[in-house]
Amino acid sequence: MGTINVSRKYTLAQKIYLYYIIKGMLINLKRFFRGLFLQENWTIQYPEQRREYSQRFRGAHFISVDKNKTENCTACFLCETVCPAECIHIIAEERPEDENTYGVWKEKKPASFDIDLLRCCFCGFCEEACPKDAIKLSRDYEMSVATRDEAIFDLNHLKREVKGRG
Amino acid sequence: MDPVIFTTTAIIAKILVLLGVTLGVVPIMVWFERRGAGWFQGRPGPNRVGPFGLLQPLADVIKFFFKEDWVPANANKFYYLMAPVIALVAPLAAISVIPFGSHIIIGDHVVHLQLANIDSGVIFILAFAGLEVYPVILAGWASNNKYSTLGALRGSAQVVSYEISMGLALLSMLLFYGTFNMNEMVTWQSQSLLGPIPSWGAFLNPFAALVFWISIFAETNRLPFDLPEGESEIVAGYHLEYGAFKFAAFFMAEYCAMIMASALLVTVFFGGYGFLPGMQMLLEMATAQFGLAEVGIQNVTALLQFISLASKVAFIMFVFVWVRWSLPRFRFDQLMDLGWKWLFPLSLVNLVYSALLTWYMN
Numbered sequence: 001m002g003t004i005n006v007s008r009k010y011t012l013a014q015k016i017y018l019y020y021i022i023k024g025m026l027i028n029l030k031r032f033f034r035g036l037f038l039q040e041n042w043t044i045q046y047p048e049q050r051r052e053y054s055q056r057f058r059g060a061h062f063i064s065v066d067k068n069k070t071e072n073c074t075a076c077f078l079c080e081t082v083c084p085a086e087c088i089h090i091i092a093e094e095r096p097e098d099e100n101t102y103g104v105w106k107e108k109k110p111a112s113f114d115i116d117l118l119r120c121c122f123c124g125f126c127e128e129a130c131p132k133d134a135i136k137l138s139r140d141y142e143m144s145v146a147t148r149d150e151a152i153f154d155l156n157h158l159k160r161e162v163k164g165r166g
Numbered sequence: 167m168d169p170v171i172f173t174t175t176a177i178i179a180k181i182l183v184l185l186g187v188t189l190g191v192v193p194i195m196v197w198f199e200r201r202g203a204g205w206f207q208g209r210p211g212p213n214r215v216g217p218f219g220l221l222q223p224l225a226d227v228i229k230f231f232f233k234e235d236w237v238p239a240n241a242n243k244f245y246y247l248m249a250p251v252i253a254l255v256a257p258l259a260a261i262s263v264i265p266f267g268s269h270i271i272i273g274d275h276v277v278h279l280q281l282a283n284i285d286s287g288v289i290f291i292l293a294f295a296g297l298e299v300y301p302v303i304l305a306g307w308a309s310n311n312k313y314s315t316l317g318a319l320r321g322s323a324q325v326v327s328y329e330i331s332m333g334l335a336l337l338s339m340l341l342f343y344g345t346f347n348m349n350e351m352v353t354w355q356s357q358s359l360l361g362p363i364p365s366w367g368a369f370l371n372p373f374a375a376l377v378f379w380i381s382i383f384a385e386t387n388r389l390p391f392d393l394p395e396g397e398s399e400i401v402a403g404y405h406l407e408y409g410a411f412k413f414a415a416f417f418m419a420e421y422c423a424m425i426m427a428s429a430l431l432v433t434v435f436f437g438g439y440g441f442l443p444g445m446q447m448l449l450e451m452a453t454a455q456f457g458l459a460e461v462g463i464q465n466v467t468a469l470l471q472f473i474s475l476a477s478k479v480a481f482i483m484f485v486f487v488w489v490r491w492s493l494p495r496f497r498f499d500q501l502m503d504l505g506w507k508w509l510f511p512l513s514l515v516n517l518v519y520s521a522l523l524t525w526y527m528n
């Protein structure tokens with residue numbers, strides 16, 4: 001019942017297979033010699049060679065910091081609210097006055113800021129929601145970890161220096 | 167030297183050489199299969215372990231060695247353990263009747279470069295090639311797993327159906343050669359057909375060669391006929407429950423079977439150890455260069471014959487890999503269709519043709 005028979009007209013040569021098999025094999029032989037002698041590869045040697053990804057690539061998160069390495073985040077919870085995967089967990093606290101060197105009064109700061117990368121879907125909503133341009137997605141796509149705990153980025157890790165964007 | 171001791175030593179040496187060459191070719195083939203797959207598909211293939219990735223098979227062996235040696239609880243232990251052994255032994259035993267050179271002369275002894283020059287060589291080979299179904303059935307059935315059993319059923323159905331056309335193709339060649347002895351076959355094929363063209367089986371009866379060639383693909387369970395395995399349907403098929411070294415044994419057995427089948431194909435259809443074009447010139451050059459006497463000429467001839475056989479087998483092995491990475495696999499009904507509706511009747515017709523041709527030639 002579920003089968004649909006698509007009837008095709010085959011020529012005699014196609015029915016005998018052999019001619020087309022040999023033809024196809026000769027094409028593949030050409031490929032073989034090109035691979036062997038010209039090293040013609042469609043793949044790259046990954047750790048040594050890297051593919052150039054788009055400028056808009058959304059990779060591992062980071063939190064931007066100012067000159068004094070103070071995070072720009074004010075623990076407004078917008079990112080935690082917007083996150084469709086519910087993978088951002090923030091605990092807020094009051095920010096000591098001496099951390100505001102530029103006279104910009106940021107009353108709150110995150111006491112802890114965890115992102116569970118195993119849940120994150122890299123939609124970038126957190127970046128869009130952030131009023132302080134604090135949380136951002138870098139172009140770093142190498143996020144493999146050995147344990148689940150390592151996949152949870154804490155504030156310290158998020159404040160790492162990220163090149164190329166920020 | 168005492169002739170008995172000499173003969174014994176010679177036989178042991180021949181066994182060692184045969185085993186060494188066959189088992190030594192396996193890792194090279196494994197490497198070539200994987201690296202070659204890369205070249206066919208436009209990627210470098212395994213190139214990290216050792217120069218050109220040549221040590222990759224070694225890494226594989228070490229990996230297999232340290233894996234857990236595990237037997238499924240409800241398996242029939244005896245048959246389960248026996249299957250890989252048979253798989254490995256059958257092709258190795260069959261290789262013993264393949265002549266890999268005429269003879270060499272050491273002192274005043276003549277050593278024939280064939281482990282067992284028996285008159286029923288072809289029957290012997292067919293018997294051991296037929297034995298290759300057993301590990302498939304045994305492994306599938308003994309591991310007590312539905313996937314394995316299905317794989318074994320498919321494998322045995324396939325091997326049995328292709329064995330018929332393979333046997334008929336071989337039979338048609340036996341009509342030409344009029345002998346079961348592999349060595350005499352090779353000698354027969356070295357006579358001239360048309361000027362410099364030797365009377366190889368493949369020239370006399372190209373159709374039988376083709377049928378035989380297709381059949382050995384099915385016999386050795388290689389693509390495009392690798393139905394006993396099938397990742398998408400029955401996982402690894404009959405060797406699904408095999409791990410560690412038992413799997414490695416199956417893996418090696420596949421390559422040994424390929425070597426055996428290629429050697430058989432070459433011996434019956436491509437002139438066996440008969441010289442490749444240009445070898446005769448090489449021999450004359452060597453004779454003139456080193457001023458060889460009769461003994462020396464014979465020994466150099468044997469060496470060149472061995473090289474001829476090895477290069478022919480190497481070419482067939484290359485075709486195995488080439489076909490594997492070029493053709494998609496057959497569906498099971500298509501496979502049976504090809505085996506029973508095409509190859510079987512056509513090889514019957516071919517048998518009649520060969521009989522008539524032989525009758526006419528005599």
Ligand code: SF4
Binds near residue numbers: 083084087115127
């Ligand atoms: S990228 Fe999307 S899923 Fe990931 S933390 Fe930001 S909002 Fe949540």
Ligand code: SF4
Binds near residue numbers: 090126130134
């Ligand atoms: S990262 Fe931005 S959006 Fe999230 S809490 Fe901090 S300031 Fe608010």
